[in-house]
Amino acid sequence: MEPYASMSKEELLEERKKVKAVYKEYQNSELHLDMSRGKPSTAQLDLSMGMMDVLSSDADLRCEDGTDCRNYGVLDGIHEAKVLLGDMIECNPDNIIIYGNSSLNVMYDTISRSMTHGVMGSTPWCKLDKVKFLCPVPGYDRHFAITEHFGIEMINIPMHSTGPDMDMVEQLVSSDASIKGIWCTPKYSNPTGITYSDETVRRFARLKPAAPDFRIYWDNAYGVHHLYDMDQDNLIEILAECKRAGNPDMVYKFASTSKISFPGSGVACIATSLNNLEDIKKQLKVQTIGHDKVNELRHVRFFQDIHGIYEHMMKHADIMRPKFELILNRLDEEITGLEIGKWYTPKGGYFICFEALEGCAKKIVSRCKKAGVQMTPAGAPFPYGKDPHDSVIRIAPSYPSMEDLRMAVEVFIVCVKLVSIDKLLEEME
């Protein structure tokens, strides 16, 4: 296959004609396909239906210490849920608070609390002239939406195959006291799919922030979301590493069972130092009497232990793996040789991150839409929705069926080709 950039204008025009014809065909097929959000498929949801039976009307809904899970109380979660989620995120149960169904909500509340009450005695951020966050890009749009909502200035940090550009992170964090945090999805990252290298995590743990209320917002959303049993990424556990580095209070770690059991009905948590927990609980006890302990118990009874979660995740992997492989194979077969796009081959998570030629992402997404395939809006993985190179497209293969996906990826490929040819032709003018 010859790279498009090496082709003559005539060859490109010839290729365009062929590709356009295929595109037209798809356009006429009235497709309605969606690769836009990281939603589990129905088959994945079905894996957790057994959870509906573990607590029946004749079940004992008391937890191990005798607490009746049906009644008020237990602000920070039942112990066995802390053990289960602790094993999942490699943390001591004592460092955990169990929340409701959404880790996003926990992150929002964490920022909101810092705005109104500061962090461990610091000035509330709403009283400061300027608050900034570092945002490794591309990243998770809902993270950036939170900081934008609170008027926090976001600074882009380039992502490499090892994680965020740590030279830049270190320089900024140590020199600017208005920088209060950094958003991270360190494992099977959203959307790049990479996992932070050992060196990256160690450098994170050794940061010397100018702001004492600087925290790393470590969203371990895909910690156990592997595609393979053996070929897995490993991520250094950040709480322990921060402790070793003498920075025990520098990180908030977030996780949930959203893409393990049911996305709307899982259990979320925060893990952090005892000092931070004390700070958080001062607020939490005012905010609520406690979260849904029956649902915590339901998760514990269904998964039993971390082995149960692991086995369950391998069933998810069996459904996800062919989808990832389908997309990656087709991209490899159709795009690699043409040199009109790059991507990373992830070993887990929910996304493939396609990097198109500069200035092409919006047009590709728009082309896809016109042919009935919904992609994540171009720009979404960047603060303020602005991709400086207009090149990143997040592909979310989880929700469509294999059959739909087979069609969707072909449409996507044709759109990439078409928009890339147009760009190259334009450059020849």
Place this chain on the structure above:
Amino acid sequence: MEPYASMSKEELLEERKKVKAVYKEYQNSELHLDMSRGKPSTAQLDLSMGMMDVLSSDADLRCEDGTDCRNYGVLDGIHEAKVLLGDMIECNPDNIIIYGNSSLNVMYDTISRSMTHGVMGSTPWCKLDKVKFLCPVPGYDRHFAITEHFGIEMINIPMHSTGPDMDMVEQLVSSDASIKGIWCTPKYSNPTGITYSDETVRRFARLKPAAPDFRIYWDNAYGVHHLYDMDQDNLIEILAECKRAGNPDMVYKFASTSKISFPGSGVACIATSLNNLEDIKKQLKVQTIGHDKVNELRHVRFFQDIHGIYEHMMKHADIMRPKFELILNRLDEEITGLEIGKWYTPKGGYFICFEALEGCAKKIVSRCKKAGVQMTPAGAPFPYGKDPHDSVIRIAPSYPSMEDLRMAVEVFIVCVKLVSIDKLLEEME
């Protein structure tokens, strides 16, 4: 029975000796009884165990419009849950957002949002020098904890048998733009048990606030928590009344199923005008992808409709009624004639509010504790925990068994007698 205040010193000393002997006996019985919190009893929780069976592994977890409740989405709750809770709180489903398990959490978030983002475009409260709330007293300690947490100045408003002192409310609200809200539990009020009169609600709806971002925080926590089938209080629906009065945006109404199904695992909601809803959703969509729809569906399938909730509440009433009657009867038999306390006889809710002689509440609670009976701390139903007359004691009869309650009320009565005698004797010095 002769009022204590009419007795001579000798008679009082004689009475004290008798009462003290009984108290000593209780002290030696090593009791561990709790009338401190409004928690449902185990028998009440058992009423909802059927809810554990309505969604089994072979159930269809799609709601009426076809949405799979197991997956992400539906920010403001599934339609059938809005209909059910709408019927429960007498509001249009379109005016409702369904939340997670805690209406307290919704109230907290409402205040927190107003602090950081204001109300429908107003200046965020955190940017103001002074923010004040009106607090009808005695009231709900957890309301006051929220406003205290955010540094909002709280102003006591006396409660009458018709509701808060509306002359005072009208005067303050219309003259002071730093007053941004008032906490209300309008029906079977916590802790007084009274229901706001028609006139009170109408005057609320006709307030002319100096602050455009003034809101009534209407916590309808006990809206369907009657003790009797026929002899019920009626409360005018505030949203409709505000609309009629030309103040459609002036009220946030909160409710939940916490004391209907399971306290930790119910469904909460807010009902308010479409303008307010739009304002709230701007924030909510940043805070979460959605709440627990499976639990919403579980509630809908279990209760079916408002008749189902009503029948269910009558089962609660059958458990609660004897407890209330026991306490009220014993107070009447033992205290009325002595003129050392007053209380209201509520037709629903969770509390009996005992008003002791001035300066006696703390001592009575402390005496109870020493005899093994835990009461709500004196002062708790007041902002900053300060009861200006030290006279109010909240009695929560729901949690203990009838047997325990029979003992607990006797201890309470003896403590009231003992402390009252001591006060009267002191005054004779």
